[in-house]
Amino acid sequence: MPSSFRQIRAIAFDLDGTLLHSAPDLHYAVNQMLIELGREPVSLGQVTGWIGNGIEVLVQRALSRSFKVDTRLEPELVEQALGLFKLFYANALHRFSSLYPDVEAVLMALKAAGMKLAIVTNKATEFTLPLVQQFGLSGLIDLVVCGDTLPQKKPSPDQLLYCAEHFDISATELLMVGDSRNDIQAAKAALSPSIGLTYGYNYGEDIALCNPDRVLNQLAELPALLLSVPESV
Ligand SMILES: O=C(O)COP(=O)(O)O
Ligand SMILES: [Mg+2]
Numbered sequence: 001m002p003s004s005f006r007q008i009r010a011i012a013f014d015l016d017g018t019l020l021h022s023a024p025d026l027h028y029a030v031n032q033m034l035i036e037l038g039r040e041p042v043s044l045g046q047v048t049g050w051i052g053n054g055i056e057v058l059v060q061r062a063l064s065r066s067f068k069v070d071t072r073l074e075p076e077l078v079e080q081a082l083g084l085f086k087l088f089y090a091n092a093l094h095r096f097s098s099l100y101p102d103v104e105a106v107l108m109a110l111k112a113a114g115m116k117l118a119i120v121t122n123k124a125t126e127f128t129l130p131l132v133q134q135f136g137l138s139g140l141i142d143l144v145v146c147g148d149t150l151p152q153k154k155p156s157p158d159q160l161l162y163c164a165e166h167f168d169i170s171a172t173e174l175l176m177v178g179d180s181r182n183d184i185q186a187a188k189a190a191l192s193p194s195i196g197l198t199y200g201y202n203y204g205e206d207i208a209l210c211n212p213d214r215v216l217n218q219l220a221e222l223p224a225l226l227l228s229v230p231e232s233v
Contacts, residue, residue: 005226010116010167014178017200019103023048024096029089030062036084049204052180054122054147059085094134102220107140109223116167120159122147154182157190184210
């Protein structure tokens, strides 16, 4: 565990459950899809527990009505369901979703201090970019790496390594800030430090169990942690 984050030059923020409370719109789109397929809707709590591995897996979990995907799902059904989900989600992207408290202020403070800022999400590009724009983050974020930007998504380290390369820094100088074990595992695999936030989704589990370098309860604590490090440390 690093004694400080003095070496940090760039920050990779996860999106869903970290910057954006997206579960309400994902829940809406999942239920519209299920209803269209003649199936019973599911609860917000269920959907929240299925977020984290991208939309294909979310749709498969919804069809299975469980976190563990039913291996007997017909590929044609999954494809049809995915098409429906995309249609409904595209129309409900930011209807019920909201930024978490202090997101803009925190990003502005970090950017003003010279940090490069990225979003590294497992969400597909077609939904991520409109959300980043809609919530006014485009001018604050230097790079967006989505779940379909590269062949592998988190917990693979590839998106973080791509990010470090883009910023021309070492992965050890890139801090991953996320709500999920996928974020922390990706950071560990990339040899990047990580901060786990407690308010997000993480399949309903305690983020501290993934052993991030630091656990924070609020994003607002981040600037002080990164920018007010005594010189002698
Ligand atoms: O799309 C998901 O399943 C999760 O996205 P995230 O990586 O931004 O949390
Ligand atoms: Mg997340």
